Amino acid sequence: ETGVTQSPTHLIKxxxxxxxxxxxxxxxxxxxxxxxxxxxxxxxxxxxYYREEENGRGNxxxxxxxxxxxxxxxxxxxxxLELDDSALYLCASSLGTAANYGYTFGSxxxxxxx
Amino acid sequence: xxxxxxxxxxxxxxEEAPVELRCNYSSSVSVxxxxxxxxxxxxxxxxxxxxxxxxxxxxxxxxxxxxxxSQTSFHLRKPSVHISDTxxxxxxxxxxxxxxxxxxxxxxxxxxxxxx
Numbered sequence: 001e002t003g004v005t006q007s008p009t010h011l012i013k014x015x016x017x018x019x020x021x022x023x024x025x026x027x028x029x030x031x032x033x034x035x036x037x038x039x040x041x042x043x044x045x046x047x048x049y050y051r052e053e054e055n056g057r058g059n060x061x062x063x064x065x066x067x068x069x070x071x072x073x074x075x076x077x078x079x080x081l082e083l084d085d086s087a088l089y090l091c092a093s094s095l096g097t098a099a100n101y102g103y104t105f106g107s108x109x110x111x112x113x114x
Numbered sequence: 115x116x117x118x119x120x121x122x123x124x125x126x127x128x129e130e131a132p133v134e135l136r137c138n139y140s141s142s143v144s145v146x147x148x149x150x151x152x153x154x155x156x157x158x159x160x161x162x163x164x165x166x167x168x169x170x171x172x173x174x175x176x177x178x179x180x181x182x183x184s185q186t187s188f189h190l191r192k193p194s195v196h197i198s199d200t201x202x203x204x205x206x207x208x209x210x211x212x213x214x215x216x217x218x219x220x221x222x223x224x225x226x227x228x229x230x
Contacts, residue, residue: 033218040223042204042222043220045218048217090157099208100165105157105158105159
């Protein structure tokens with residue numbers, strides 16, 4: 001079975017621009033969560049998608065938005081990029097929303113905002 | 115509110131020595147607990163998880179952890195480390211039961227450095 005794949009692996013954007021990050025969930029997983037990991041810190045929960053609907057969100061502003069597609073792949077969109085958005089963005093997929101399913105993480109997208 | 119605290123930001127150790135990485139959690143409800151490892155420039159790999167049952171949990175690569183409810187701890191141990199264990203380790207928790215909304219709460223991470 002394939003794991004969670006994210007693209008691109010690295011990205012450099014200018015402050016004020018918009019960015020789209022992509023995630024393909026592990027086979028059979030219908031739930032996707034996104035995390036932001038700033039340098040030297042633990043990952044912070046952004047939001048979760050289940051069956052194409054956002055069903056949980058962390059403390060991130062509305063310029064962070066997402067989509068989930070019928071094949072359960074997902075996108076994270078960030079508008080009006082700020083320097084502090086520079087981070088590793090991790091996608092995690094799960095068999096469902098129940099906490100005991102656990103999560104499989106991708107290798108992440110390293111975003112640098114200059 | 116739930117929180118996870120990793121008590122050591124860095125742990126240096128010599129090869130073949132034992133190691134313990136400490137994690138404490140704070141929650142008003144039952145939690146599931148996880149340990150993840152992150153190698154440089156990579157994502158997170160699950161080492162082990164505690165959901166219920168036996169408080170001693172065995173994971174991959176020879177790691178184990180013990181859930182201690184009275185001390186609200188979930189420390190990670192390995193009896194003999196290898197150079198290849200050098201990485202950053204994250205403890206994480208999520209509210210047990212019901213739907214989690216994907217919201218894992220992570221600690222700040224512990225960098226384990228194994229010296230020859």
